[in-house]
Each structure stands twice: as C-alpha cells, then as structure tokens.
Amino acid sequence: MASIKDVAAEAGVSVATVSRVLNDHPSVSDDARTRVLAAVEALGYRPNAVARSLRTDQTRTLGLVISDVMNPYFTELARSVEEEARALGYSVIIGNADERPDLQDHHVTTLLDRRIDGLLVSPTDGGSPRMLDAARAGTPMVFVDRWIPGLDVPVVRSDGRAAVRDLVAHLHGLGHRRLAIIAGPAATTTGSERVEAFRAALAEYGLPLPDAYTGQGDFQAESGRRVTEGFLDLPEPPEVVFAADNLMALGALDAVRARGLRVPHDLALAAFDDIPWFVHTDPPITAIAQPTGELGRAAVRALVDRIEGRPPQSVTFTARLVVRRSCGESPVTNRSQT
Amino acid sequence: MASIKDVAAEAGVSVATVSRVLNDHPSVSDDARTRVLAAVEALGYRPNAVARSLRTDQTRTLGLVISDVMNPYFTELARSVEEEARALGYSVIIGNADERPDLQDHHVTTLLDRRIDGLLVSPTDGGSPRMLDAARAGTPMVFVDRWIPGLDVPVVRSDGRAAVRDLVAHLHGLGHRRLAIIAGPAATTTGSERVEAFRAALAEYGLPLPDAYTGQGDFQAESGRRVTEGFLDLPEPPEVVFAADNLMALGALDAVRARGLRVPHDLALAAFDDIPWFVHTDPPITAIAQPTGELGRAAVRALVDRIEGRPPQSVTFTARLVVRRSCGESPVTNRSQT
DNA sequence: CCCGTAGATGTAATCGATTCCACGCGTCAC
DNA sequence: GTGACGCGTGGAATCGATTACATCTACGGG
Known part of the structure; x- marks a missing residue:
C-alpha cells in the first residue's frame, strides 16, 4: 500500500508538502498541489489513519x-x-x-x-x-x-416520571387496583428509578406496592417470564404487570400465554421503552416511549x-405514554396514535 | 498517559526489555521481568494499541x-x-x-x-x-x-431452497393456489435467489408466478406495505404473500390490517428470516429460519x-421452515415448535 | 586457558504520518 | 540599495511501540 513517501517521490516534492496538501494548509503553491493530487490519484493513495492517530494523538x-x-x-x-x-x-x-x-x-x-x-x-x-x-x-x-x-x-x-404517572392514571381509570412491577437490576439507575416512579405514582392514588408485587428482573426476557409466573402463582395475583423494559414485557407475555391466559383479559401488561414491534404483538402493548x-x-x-474543548451539557428528555390495548379498552379520547 | 519509556525508566531497564516482557519473549531474566511488571502496575501502564499497530502492521x-x-x-x-x-x-x-x-x-x-x-x-x-x-x-x-x-x-x-420448497408444499397443502412474493432488490443475491427458489418450487406444483404477483421491495418495511397494497388492489388478489425478509413481512401485515382485513383469513403471510418477535405477532408468523x-x-x-494465513473456506448452511399460524391452520403433524 | 555459544540486555532503525524550524527567494517600503 | 517580511519548501524530530543487531557476561568443552 502506497505511503506518503511514495506520493512525495511520484510528485517530486517532500513528504511535508504532501502532508500540507492533504490537510489543506494554506501555503502550498498551486503547482505543487496539482502535482501532489495527481500523484495521489495515480497511486490510489489513502492516508494511514493509524500513523496519523499516533502523531496527532x-x-x-x-x-x-x-x-x-x-x-x-x-x-x-x-x-x-x-x-x-x-x-x-x-x-x-x-x-x-x-x-x-x-x-x-x-x-x-x-x-x-x-x-x-x-x-x-x-x-x-x-x-x-x-x-x-x-x-x-x-x-x-x-x-x-x-x-x-x-x-x-x-x-x-430521559425522565419517565410523568409518563409513569400517566400510566398509573390510565390503569386506575380502567379500574385496576392491584398493580405489580418487574423491576430492573437495582444497581442500574433505570432499574431503581422506574420502581420509585411507579411507587410514587401509586401512592398518589392511595395504592400500595407490596413486596410480593415487586419482582426482581435483569432486563432480559427470561427474567420477565420467571417473575410473571411468580405473580400468577400468588394467592391473589396482580391485575396488571408493568415491566421496566421491553424484553421483560415480552417474557411476561410468554408466561401469560403459556398458562393459556390472555392479555389484557386475565392480566394487563405495560412496558417501559416502546419499540416498533409493540404495534404488532397480540395485543398491541401499551408502553412508555423514550425519544x-x-x-x-x-x-x-x-x-x-x-x-473539542467546549463545555458539555447534561440533557434530560421527557418520555411519554403510548396507550394501546394491553391494559384493556380505554376511552377513545385517551387513545394515542399507534 | 504513561508510555513504554516511563515504564522503562521506572523499572531501570531499556524499552526493549519492557517490550520483551510485555510480549513474553523468552530471553528476559526473572529479575528484570519482576521489576518491569511492578513498574507497569505502579504506573497503570497500558500499551498504546495505535503505536503497536503502526509498527506491526x-x-x-x-x-x-x-x-x-x-x-x-x-x-x-x-x-x-x-x-x-x-x-x-x-x-x-x-x-x-x-x-x-x-x-x-x-x-x-x-x-x-x-x-x-x-x-x-x-x-x-x-x-x-x-x-x-x-x-x-x-x-x-x-x-x-x-x-x-x-x-x-x-x-x-445459508441455502433456503429446500425450506422454500417446504413452504410452498405447506401452502399448497393448505389449499392456496395464488401465491405472490415481495422480492428484495435484484442487485443483491438474496434478493434474486429467493424469487428464483420460490418460482422453481411453484413450478413443481404446476403453479405460475405471474409478474403481477412479483412485487419489488427493498428489504424495508415500507416497501412491504406498498407492494402488499398493490396486491390487494388487483382484480384477483393473491391468497398468500411471501415476503423475502422480515421487515417487509411486517409492512405487509400493516397493509392488511390497515384495510381491516385479517391474516391468514383474508391473506396468508410468510417471511424469509425468522426472528424472536414473530412468535408474538398477531398471528404468529410462519417463517424460514437461518442459523x-x-x-x-x-x-x-x-x-x-x-x-492468519490458513486457507479460508466457504460455508453454506441450510435454512429451515418454521410453521406458525399466519398461513392458516395446518395439520398438527406438520407443526414445528414455536 | 581460551574459544565458542547461549542468554540477557541495550542501541537504534523503523512504521507513516504531522509539524517545527530554517532556508531561499521575491517583493515592497524606505 | 538594502533590510524586512512573507511565502513555499524541505529536513528532521516526533508520536509509542517492535525488533534486528551489537555487546557483554558466564559457562562449558577441548
């Protein structure tokens, strides 16, 4: 593979000049520039990014x-x-x-x-x-x-607190009172925050979040399935399960199906993180969408x-609720687009 | 960030010795090795992969x-x-x-x-x-x-011909005779191969693949939707649509739904490329799965x-049909696991 | 006792770029 | 006429590693 030296030789200039042309440094004569460019073209030269990185750090x-x-x-x-x-x-x-x-x-x-x-x-x-x-x-x-x-x-x-509040309002409006959550790992901020937001929103409606209704997941589908099975085995199972991410919601859906039960009839389901596929599942899943x-x-x-030396800024976006059919039929006015 | 020179100085040896220790070259004394390793540890030294790459190519x-x-x-x-x-x-x-x-x-x-x-x-x-x-x-x-x-x-x-043949057999067994395909870009091998395999399999059953039933897609969901709408607008629409990839199948599903029609009742659907989500769609989609x-x-x-200088080998795997419910109910014996 | 050899180590070249510095030359102002 | 300046250019150092080659020491055999 041709190096800058080959280009310099071909163009009859020094490597310094070639480098200047390549980084369009102002002080290069038109003549030299033309010759270098021709040489580059002729040799199919491409600068070695490794060498460049070493030098420029x-x-x-x-x-x-x-x-x-x-x-x-x-x-x-x-x-x-x-x-x-x-x-x-x-x-x-x-x-x-x-x-x-x-x-x-x-x-x-x-x-x-x-x-x-x-x-x-x-x-x-x-x-x-x-x-x-x-x-x-x-x-x-x-x-x-x-x-x-x-x-x-x-x-x-993104901050999901408002959306979680909207979700709980939606669920409460549908008549659900026993709400459970499949949490993510407590070590992750999203894991703990979502539980806290959910608990706080429930509190506004005077609803408790008993330990039995707080399952520990790991953001993977399998854990969603396992936790949901636990919920279904409870003497008094929850009416709704809120999964802290999309994969666990999928696991939950599997678990419900595996028992021959139906969403939302036997158990309602909602998820954090919306994804295109949620429109196509049976039933379409109500979710909290992040931008x-x-x-x-x-x-x-x-x-x-x-x-590049400019002061970086933290940014917080707002997540929003997207209502579909996995929590039961909702009033048309509360319906978001799919 | 510490460089190999710093390590050498700290350990009281030359950079060559440090390099030898790092690449565990045999001829280094235990004493030198120990001192170098200690220096590496003390300085938190990590070799610069950029410099190494430049030298070793x-x-x-x-x-x-x-x-x-x-x-x-x-x-x-x-x-x-x-x-x-x-x-x-x-x-x-x-x-x-x-x-x-x-x-x-x-x-x-x-x-x-x-x-x-x-x-x-x-x-x-x-x-x-x-x-x-x-x-x-x-x-x-x-x-x-x-x-x-x-x-x-x-x-x-992977070679999908056998699986496509199985699919056509499955569809034929279900009584379908008007089969259409949403093809991928002709410039891609998978685009053209899948159409050819489909056409060949149809021929075995004496079925034609008219141009009207060959839609041109681009492997994206939107094209699946567009082509399917075209099919549905035909005076005699197909009974089945086979999408050459999963995204186009999704688009097709959307198009069918948008008209208030149902899969498989009004139009059966199958896809090339199986993905975990196909189990959860409504209905679960029959697909050809690649390993x-x-x-x-x-x-x-x-x-x-x-x-690394060994002779590389081309490998061809075999794709297989996974039957679900998007083409109509099939005999239990022909059912694959989800 | 001396030489050959093997092992441990250091010196310096090298990879392919960028860039500082110096040099030559032409132009312009005084 | 000459000094200053700016432009175009090349030489050479440099980035951080690897590695060929040289050097030195110790040891064993003849």
Whole structure:
C-alpha cells in the first residue's frame, strides 16, 4: 500500500508538502498541489489513519458501551449515535456488555487501549474500576440512558416520571387496583428509578406496592417470564404487570400465554421503552416511549463538545405514554396514535 | 498517559526489555521481568494499541459492513460476529450501510483507512468500486449472507431452497393456489435467489408466478406495505404473500390490517428470516429460519483463517421452515415448535 | 586457558504520518 | 540599495511501540 513517501517521490516534492496538501494548509503553491493530487490519484493513495492517530494523538473515534445490542431500544440508540457521530466526522466502535460487568470492563479497556477520543456509556452496574479510573483520569465521557451518581460526567437521559404517572392514571381509570412491577437490576439507575416512579405514582392514588408485587428482573426476557409466573402463582395475583423494559414485557407475555391466559383479559401488561414491534404483538402493548434517537444524538453532541474543548451539557428528555390495548379498552379520547 | 519509556525508566531497564516482557519473549531474566511488571502496575501502564499497530502492521480489528442494523436478523448476525471475534482476540467495527451503496462505500473506505485486518461484508449492491478494488488488492475479505459473484472471496451463507420448497408444499397443502412474493432488490443475491427458489418450487406444483404477483421491495418495511397494497388492489388478489425478509413481512401485515382485513383469513403471510418477535405477532408468523449465529461465527472463522494465513473456506448452511399460524391452520403433524 | 555459544540486555532503525524550524527567494517600503 | 517580511519548501524530530543487531557476561568443552 502506497505511503506518503511514495506520493512525495511520484510528485517530486517532500513528504511535508504532501502532508500540507492533504490537510489543506494554506501555503502550498498551486503547482505543487496539482502535482501532489495527481500523484495521489495515480497511486490510489489513502492516508494511514493509524500513523496519523499516533502523531496527532486523536483517533476521531468514539466508543459506545451498551448493555445489550439485541434489545431494540439499544439497537436504535446505537444507530442514532453512529449517525450523529458520522455527521460530525467520527467513527463509532460499539461494545456489547450483555448486562455483564466483566464484559463491560473488557470493552472499556479495549477501547481505551485503542485511544478512542471519547466514551459513551450506559453502565451495567454501579461502575467498574476501569470506568471510574477513566472518568477520573479525564477521559472524555458521557453517560447515556443510565448513569453513575457521584461522577462529574454529563448525563443524557430521559425522565419517565410523568409518563409513569400517566400510566398509573390510565390503569386506575380502567379500574385496576392491584398493580405489580418487574423491576430492573437495582444497581442500574433505570432499574431503581422506574420502581420509585411507579411507587410514587401509586401512592398518589392511595395504592400500595407490596413486596410480593415487586419482582426482581435483569432486563432480559427470561427474567420477565420467571417473575410473571411468580405473580400468577400468588394467592391473589396482580391485575396488571408493568415491566421496566421491553424484553421483560415480552417474557411476561410468554408466561401469560403459556398458562393459556390472555392479555389484557386475565392480566394487563405495560412496558417501559416502546419499540416498533409493540404495534404488532397480540395485543398491541401499551408502553412508555423514550425519544431514543434524540437521546443518542444529544449524547454524541455532548461528548464531541467535551472532546473539542467546549463545555458539555447534561440533557434530560421527557418520555411519554403510548396507550394501546394491553391494559384493556380505554376511552377513545385517551387513545394515542399507534 | 504513561508510555513504554516511563515504564522503562521506572523499572531501570531499556524499552526493549519492557517490550520483551510485555510480549513474553523468552530471553528476559526473572529479575528484570519482576521489576518491569511492578513498574507497569505502579504506573497503570497500558500499551498504546495505535503505536503497536503502526509498527506491526496489524490492528487485530475486523470490519463488518451490513445493510441494516435495525433489522433483527443483522443485529443477531452482528452480535455473533462480535462474540466469535472476541473469542479469537479481535475487535469488530460495525458499519451500517442502511441499504445505501454510498454509505456502504463510506464505511469500506473508513475501515480500510484504519487498516483493519479483514473485512466481513454483506453487500448492498452489485459491488461498489472500493470494495472490488479492496478484494482484488488482496484485503482479507469474506462475504456473509449476500455475496458478489465473480470474486475470489469466500462466502458464508445459508441455502433456503429446500425450506422454500417446504413452504410452498405447506401452502399448497393448505389449499392456496395464488401465491405472490415481495422480492428484495435484484442487485443483491438474496434478493434474486429467493424469487428464483420460490418460482422453481411453484413450478413443481404446476403453479405460475405471474409478474403481477412479483412485487419489488427493498428489504424495508415500507416497501412491504406498498407492494402488499398493490396486491390487494388487483382484480384477483393473491391468497398468500411471501415476503423475502422480515421487515417487509411486517409492512405487509400493516397493509392488511390497515384495510381491516385479517391474516391468514383474508391473506396468508410468510417471511424469509425468522426472528424472536414473530412468535408474538398477531398471528404468529410462519417463517424460514437461518442459523444466524452459526453464520456469523463461521464467517469470522473463515476471515481469521484468511488473515492468519490458513486457507479460508466457504460455508453454506441450510435454512429451515418454521410453521406458525399466519398461513392458516395446518395439520398438527406438520407443526414445528414455536 | 581460551574459544565458542547461549542468554540477557541495550542501541537504534523503523512504521507513516504531522509539524517545527530554517532556508531561499521575491517583493515592497524606505 | 538594502533590510524586512512573507511565502513555499524541505529536513528532521516526533508520536509509542517492535525488533534486528551489537555487546557483554558466564559457562562449558577441548
């Protein structure tokens, strides 16, 4: 593969001049520029990004560490992150942590070894040592969706409290009184926040959230199934199950079906995180939708601001309730579009 | 950030010795090794992968260029690719082409500029110039799922002909005679192959595949919707629609619903590419399932073989039919598990 | 006792870019 | 006429690693 030296030789100039042409530095004669460009064309030369990175100490690459690529929410997040990054001239390397702290650490380490310019993280746990070190050492970093308290790292996320309140109002209006939740891991902010929001909203209606109605999940479908089975085995099962993410809602749906029961007739179901598929399930699932694309784009902008020396900003979006049919028929006026 | 020089100074040895310890070269004294390791620990030193790559001319990184990350089939493929690559000591950079040749080119260029060790591609079109150049220039490359004829590049894919035959048999057994297909872009191998397989299978039953029943899609949901609407507007609409990928099937489902019609009662539906969600749609969708995980892993192994100097092998897996309820009730004996 | 050899280590070249510094030359102002 | 200045250019240092080659020491055999 041709190097800058070959181009210089071909054009009859020094490597310095070639470099100047390539980075369009002002002081290059038209003549030299033309010859260099011709040589570049003739040799099919492309600058070696590795060498350039070594010298300039920047890779124009962002790392994105997410908890689970197979979760459509994160897939969409990853997609929007890549799009915005590309628009700003950066590439993205995605690390899939699969909700495992050890994998998360592995990816953070690898990304740091590759000297990525900045890190976008949706932490799986309370914060692995590697990540904390990196944050404290000043690696440009932004948390997205989930975050770790006590670190001076901007957070881009969405607030679901209002939407959870709307959801509980909707459920209460439908006559439901025994509401249960499948929570996410307590170590994640989204895991605990959603439970708290739900509990608070219930309290407004004077409803309790008994321990028996608080199942512990891990954001994966299987845990949704397991917890839901537990609920159904209760002497007095809940009337509604609220899953703290979309995958667990799917597991819950499976569990209900496996018993030959029906949603919403025998058990109503709602989920946090809306995804396109929820329109097509039987029945369509009522969910709380985050502006996922906005989230990803804002996170990238914050990170790039930080990298390029501008002050980065935390951003909080607002999630909203999308009513479908999985909680029972609702008054037409309360109906959102599919 | 500490460099190898700092470590050398701290340990009181030369950088050469540090490098030897790090790459566990045999001729290093125990004493030196201990001191170096202590210095590494003390400084929290991590080798700079960029510098290492420049010198050794290998990045231990694979590029994966796929057509659409949001398509669950490709998401799963990407996930299995990353897993296998990690197991073999490689990282993966994913490029999402969004079925756009220009984006595909952009990603191939960027990946090549970064001097990735090898490229895994599921081409969007007949082959962009950049890719053809790279293939001919000897860049280690493997095609996965889709491929470009006439290139000396191993192909890892699955053969759906038998499954398509099974599908047609299933449909014929259910009494359907007017079968239509939503094809993918003719420029992609999967686009044209699936139509051919379908046509051939129909021929075995003496059934025609009229042009009116051959809709042109682009592997995206919207095209499935559009084509299906066209079918429904026909004086004699088909009884079954076979979508050449999962997203177009979803679009078709939407189109049927939008007219207040029902699947399979008014129009039966089947899809190529099975995904977990098809179990949960209303009705569950009959699909042809590829061993996606196997595909991804085999592709990585082939590519790494090529990179490390072993002869790479093309691999073809076999897809299989998974019968659900979207084509009508079928005899219990013919029922696959969900 | 000396030489050959093997093991441990250091010096320096190298990978492919960027960039500081110096140099030559032409132009312009005084 | 000359000094100052600016432009275009090239030489060489540099980024952080790897590795060929040289050097030195110790040890064993003849």
